[in-house]
Structures are given as structure tokens and as C-alpha cells.
Amino acid sequence: xxxxxxxxxxxxxxxxxSVAFWCNPISGHAxxxxxxxxxxxxxxLLIQFQNNGVVDDSQLPxxxxxxxxxxxxxxxxxxxxxxLEDSAVYLCASSKTGGYDxxxxxxxxxRLTVT
Amino acid sequence: xxxxxxxxQNLTAQEGEFITINCSYSVGISALHWLQQHPGGGIVSLxxxxxxxxxxxxxxxxxxxQEKHSSLHITASHPRDSAVYICAVRNYGGSQGNLIFGKGTxxxxxx
Numbered sequence: 001x002x003x004x005x006x007x008x009x010x011x012x013x014x015x016x017x018s019v020a021f022w023c024n025p026i027s028g029h030a031x032x033x034x035x036x037x038x039x040x041x042x043x044x045l046l047i048q049f050q051n052n053g054v055v056d057d058s059q060l061p062x063x064x065x066x067x068x069x070x071x072x073x074x075x076x077x078x079x080x081x082x083x084l085e086d087s088a089v090y091l092c093a094s095s096k097t098g099g100y101d102x103x104x105x106x107x108x109x110x111r112l113t114v115t
Numbered sequence: 116x117x118x119x120x121x122x123x124q125n126l127t128a129q130e131g132e133f134i135t136i137n138c139s140y141s142v143g144i145s146a147l148h149w150l151q152q153h154p155g156g157g158i159v160s161l162x163x164x165x166x167x168x169x170x171x172x173x174x175x176x177x178x179x180x181q182e183k184h185s186s187l188h189i190t191a192s193h194p195r196d197s198a199v200y201i202c203a204v205r206n207y208g209g210s211q212g213n214l215i216f217g218k219g220t221x222x223x224x225x226x
Binding site for chain 1: 146148150155157158159160163165201203213214216217218219
């Protein structure tokens, strides 16, 4: 089974620029998550999709962050404009269902550096 | 006080040693995850527990719901086990992805 694919692996941008990250979950997984992991901290959920609908985006800074999963498969996370404090690893994860007994599978993440 | 506490923060072991990493939490949970994170960011889900004990190869995870405590054991440790091990819980009523993460335990296994 192919894992969760993310791209790019690394990105360096200047503040106020825009950036987009892409995630392709495991085939057949209905639930997709985006996490932000700042150095030295645990991941923080940004948004959770169930198919193409948003389940939880309570911690997404909506003034600058947006995410979509239009066809219920792959997803894009965008930051516009970026700030220095957005430097982090952005992790995508998927699970078969949204149920508590459905394990999460993580991608390798995208490391963003904002200068 | 963090809702999920792990100990130790850092652990150095010799190859072959038996390793225990502990996780205590203060909220009611529906599931607890043990995750492994290698340098470079990739996270692998090792276990998801809601009760009892699970075993996979040299890894064993246990949970005591009454005591709000879980342990991850590694038997016959190997340098390739070197990674950060993260405990994360899903509390009652939370969406499945909205996990509360511990700060991780950095394990280094020396040959």
C-alpha cells in the first residue's frame, strides 16, 4: 500500500510571499488532516476533511491559511501571506474513516522556512 | 501543566537494552496513539490503544485507563530504533484528528 505523499519536501520563502503544499492520501481514505509542527512542539491540527467536507478547522488561521480537498482525494494547503512564525513542518495524515479506531497514517511532511 | 506528559524527555541506551517510555494524561480519552518520528519529520503510527496491551515485533504498548497511564516498551533495542517517540491522545468528544500530543521522548540507541 502506497503511503501518504506530500510535496514539496522543503520550501524556503520570504515573509509576505505565498506558498502551497500538496498531499495525496492513501487510496480509499476518507479522512485527511493537515497538521503544523513547530520545532520542539507536538503537531497541531489545522484542518480535518471528511471526503471533501471540512470537519474541524477551528485552529486554522483563516486570515492567511486556506485548504481545499475539492474531489475528496488530494488536498492543497496554502499560506498567503507567510509570516516568520509560519516556519514549521506541515504534516498531512489520512485515515480510512473518521472513527476513533481508525489509525492515522502520516506523510513525511513539508519543512517550510520563512525568512 | 500539559495534558499529556511523557518521561523521560531524553533517553540514551546501549544496543540490546530493554527500554520503557511513559505517558501520563489528565483528560478522559477515547484512544491513545504512540507515534515514531525520525529526523526529517516523517511520522509513523506505531499503536493505537483504547485498552489493554498491543504487541508488534519488538514493540509493546500498554494502557491503564483507570490510572491514565500508558507505556511503550522496546525489547532488544537497536540503533535503528533511535527516533522521537510521541504519545498523543484523543479526548472524548474531540474530532479524531484533534489529538493532544506529548512533547516526545528522544531515544538514542548506541551500538
